[in-house]
Amino acid sequence: MSSIKLTKFNIFTILLIPFVWIYELSVVAPILGKIAEAFPNASTFELQLVVVMPFFTSIPFSIISGKLAKKYDKKNLIVLGLLIYGLAGITPFFCHTLPQILVFRLITGIGVGMVLPLPNSIIAELFTGIQREKMLGATTSVANIANVLDSIAVGFILTLGWKYPFLCFIVCIIIMFVAMAGLPKCPPVSQSFDDSNLQTSGKGVPKIVYGLLLFMAANWMFFSFNINNTALFMTTEHIGVPWMIGIAISLPGGISIISGIIFSNFYNKTKHFLVPIAITIFALGYVVMFFTHSFATQCIANCLIGFGSGLIPPYILNLTSQKVELSKRDSAYGIVTAGIHIGFLSSPFIQLFISTVTGIETFRTLYGMCAIGLIICTVISFIAVMRIKKDSIIETA
Structure with missing residues (x-):
């Protein structure tokens, strides 16, 4: 832990x-x-690109950002990333063609990618134990708070015209100035200050990092299956009235805020059993969604999905800090946090693949397949945790 x-x-x-x-x-x-x-x-397809275009650059730049943090102060990288993020995000307001918008959305992803892994890396460097767990849980809560507030604010701003929501990216510039004043300096970590209780992993990051990357991507992929399809599902199934769609979409993110807040206490009571418990709740949400025919039960399903999925990111981020030596955490967090955007980006393509292979395009069927997939993941994670617990008992004996 830093002496700062x-x-x-x-x-x-x-x-x-x-x-x-x-x-x-x-x-x-x-x-x-x-x-x-x-x-x-x-x-x-072109319209969908407007949404997903930043992910094409944010994913590689998240990894690049982690590597740059080994040479440059993380505070400076965050400030630069927020500047690119804000300026490129605002620019579509002045664009007149769709290709122009797509170009600046692509540049926006560079700023997003630079900012994405560094807060976790700073937290892992400056905090330990329960404090670290609380801080990592809080990062997930903050991200979801932003998601809920954005959805509400954009709905009102959209009444002025489609261009005006792009001005919301001025928030990135405001946060940049706050970062310049409030972020502590975080220079690259030298090997001499590394954690002595962690095993070294050669020149690169440990293989477990790539496993955590897949874990993170899978979590956000399953999460986005719900978010991306809620509006169309409610419309085709005649569930509720139009104003209810915004509430339904905001619920998973809103409930995930609670998950992040309670993560530390929940993790200390359940340890690695947190994963099968979280995935079980996640799966139960999709089971309810599969059978729902009313707005009330859909809200229950969305709450379960949000709570279960919200417990997983802080667990992954905390495990990264536990399994990776300090001098390699910047690179590790760059890789692991890229999974957030990989999950969002892969979701529509996986959904298209499923509908192409099966010939079934109903949202209810998709939710049922998500439930089955998550139940299988629950069983696998439970077996893995039991094996880890058994191995630790043998080592202790």
Whole structure:
């Protein structure tokens, strides 16, 4: 743990950065219908690109950012990333063609990727034990708070026209100035200050990092299956009225805020059993969603999905800090946090693949397949935890 003495403002600033983790998605996704009206000749694929384009650059730049943190101060990288994020995010307001918008959305992803892994890396460097668990849980809560607030705010701003929500990216510039004032300096970690209780893993990051990357991507992929399809599902199934759609979409993210807040206490009571418990709750949400025919039960399903999925990211981030030596955590977090956007990006393509192979395109069937997949993951994770527990008992004996 670092000897830097942190003020409340330092801690507030560290936790403020995750506010923009999925900001590029939550601001733009709700305005897609209006963009379609503004560009009637655009194909569905081109319109979808407006939403997912930043992920094509954010994923590699998340990894690059982790590597750059081994040479440069993380504070400076965050400030630069937020500057790119904000300027590129605002620019579509001044664009007149769809290709121009797509180019600046691609550049926006560079800023997103640079910012994505670094708060976790700073937390892992400056905090230990329960404090680290609470801080990592709080980052997930902050990201979901932003998601909920964005969805509400954009709905009102959209009444002015499809361009105006892009001005919301000025928030990234504001956070950049806060970061300049409040983030502590975080220079590269030298090997001499590494954790002595961790085994070294050669020149590269440990193989477990790539397993955690897949775990993170899978969690967000299953999560986005619900978020991306809620509006169409409610419309085709005649569930509720239009104003209820916004509530339904915001519930998983809203409940995930609670997951992040209670993560530390929940983890200390359940340890690695947190994973099968969380996935079970996640799966139960999709089971309820499969059978739902009312807005009330759909809200219950969305709450279960949000609570179960919300417990998993802070667990993955905390496990990364436990399994990776300090000098390699910057690179490790760059890889692991890339899984957030990989999950979002892969979701529509996986859904397309499923419908192409099976010939079934109903949302209810998709939810049923998600439930089956998550139940299988629950069984696998439970067996894995029992094996880990058995091995630890043998080592102790």
